[in-house]
Amino acid sequence: MSNRRDFLKNGILLAGAIGIGTRALQAVPPLPSAAVDDEAYWKLVRAQFPLSHSRIFLNNGTVGPSPYVVLHEVQQDMLDIETTGRYGGHEDTAIKALSEFLNTKDTEISLMRNVTEGINVACWGMPLKAGDEVIMTGHEHVGHATPWLNRSKLHGIVIRVVTLGKTAEETLNNIRNTINKKTKAISIPHIPCTIGQVLPVKEICKMAREKGIFSMIDGAHPPGMLQVDIKDIGCDFYAGCCHKWMLGPKGTGFLYVSENMRDTLQVYYGGGGFDNGWDMLSNPPVLKGYINNGHRYYYGTQNASLFKGITKAIEFQNQIGRSRIEDRVRQLANYLQENLMKLSPDVEMITPTESISKAAQVSFKIKGKDVTKLQAQCQEKQITTRYVAENNINCLRISTHIYNSFKDIDAFLLETDKFIKA
Numbered sequence: 001m002s003n004r005r006d007f008l009k010n011g012i013l014l015a016g017a018i019g020i021g022t023r024a025l026q027a028v029p030p031l032p033s034a035a036v037d038d039e040a041y042w043k044l045v046r047a048q049f050p051l052s053h054s055r056i057f058l059n060n061g062t063v064g065p066s067p068y069v070v071l072h073e074v075q076q077d078m079l080d081i082e083t084t085g086r087y088g089g090h091e092d093t094a095i096k097a098l099s100e101f102l103n104t105k106d107t108e109i110s111l112m113r114n115v116t117e118g119i120n121v122a123c124w125g126m127p128l129k130a131g132d133e134v135i136m137t138g139h140e141h142v143g144h145a146t147p148w149l150n151r152s153k154l155h156g157i158v159i160r161v162v163t164l165g166k167t168a169e170e171t172l173n174n175i176r177n178t179i180n181k182k183t184k185a186i187s188i189p190h191i192p193c194t195i196g197q198v199l200p201v202k203e204i205c206k207m208a209r210e211k212g213i214f215s216m217i218d219g220a221h222p223p224g225m226l227q228v229d230i231k232d233i234g235c236d237f238y239a240g241c242c243h244k245w246m247l248g249p250k251g252t253g254f255l256y257v258s259e260n261m262r263d264t265l266q267v268y269y270g271g272g273g274f275d276n277g278w279d280m281l282s283n284p285p286v287l288k289g290y291i292n293n294g295h296r297y298y299y300g301t302q303n304a305s306l307f308k309g310i311t312k313a314i315e316f317q318n319q320i321g322r323s324r325i326e327d328r329v330r331q332l333a334n335y336l337q338e339n340l341m342k343l344s345p346d347v348e349m350i351t352p353t354e355s356i357s358k359a360a361q362v363s364f365k366i367k368g369k370d371v372t373k374l375q376a377q378c379q380e381k382q383i384t385t386r387y388v389a390e391n392n393i394n395c396l397r398i399s400t401h402i403y404n405s406f407k408d409i410d411a412f413l414l415e416t417d418k419f420i421k422a
């Protein structure tokens, strides 16, 4: 009960704060376990975000708003850098926090600026030759599709596109049936940007491992939404970001490279921090080797304050509780999916209804209607959604996160109902 009282006190203090000054909330105390269904609790969580109170933000899949604590941390550290001339810092702490959050070794995490960067490092680093095949899906984001398309163009790698099934089993079978002797990599999203379908990545990676095929996961969405456990997934490479569901600073991400792939994944960019020594004065000049941790894949001057923000974002999530976050975002999305399907037989639900194949995103179309018009109608009411034009899917995608409420979902359902009836 005292935790609850502290939380209320802090929440109210914060709600009164203007901007991200010193009055910003410093910590979110853990709550009693009953809190998943406690709307008052989630209202206080909502108060931790500067996100305008008149906005209903249902597009976390593009970018996640940060809470005050993260902004405050980054702001304070940037100020420290500018006032002291300090160089770097906070990298090891961020890596440690990320590795604990994702269940990896800290030596397996490389700091990246976004998912695309991590995907590029893994895509270009895999030792492949012309004619080798890579399995992908028909639901890729530009940040995952284009590095491979470019490698295909420059190196003659062949991309095989599989269809996603309506169930995890069907997707697994589609991938199994596409594998042949030339398949050298499976590079797929954990959750595609299009329809929020959760792919059976653990089973896919197991299949890849048994056949000696590289497994690469585009993990733009799950960290911060699901309790991602990379060791349990068993992939070789996993690229993610901290600026979507983790609610961290924009322009932050990571690449996981499994320890046993470190000497297999070729390094194409060099720079400060990636090496094990170099000498331009020896004859011939020499690079003595690569550092034996994730720093092998990034280099040079970084924005240290953003690293501090990553650690704070993880702390924020841990304070609320990762299972509580996952339960809440799933509850909201399930409520949305069920009620959308009840609205009208014209609602074409594209996100699977199988529980293991969905999480916090719901995508749908409306028969005979252009959903970009629904998106525009919602925008007028300050409801932000995402139209999915990728791969000609042409649907509307709704994302649910911890700052959303059932009231937000009801407001969106009301607009959709009006749109269908108009």
Ligand SMILES: Cc1ncc(COP(=O)(O)O)c(C=O)c1O
Pocket (backbone or CB within 6 Å): 061, 062, 113, 114, 115, 116, 117, 141, 143, 144, 189, 191, 192, 193, 218, 220, 221, 241, 253
């Ligand atoms: C599935 C997926 N992959 C990759 C990306 C690219 O992410 P980033 O902008 O962090 O590079 C996104 C971004 O929305 C995405 O949804």
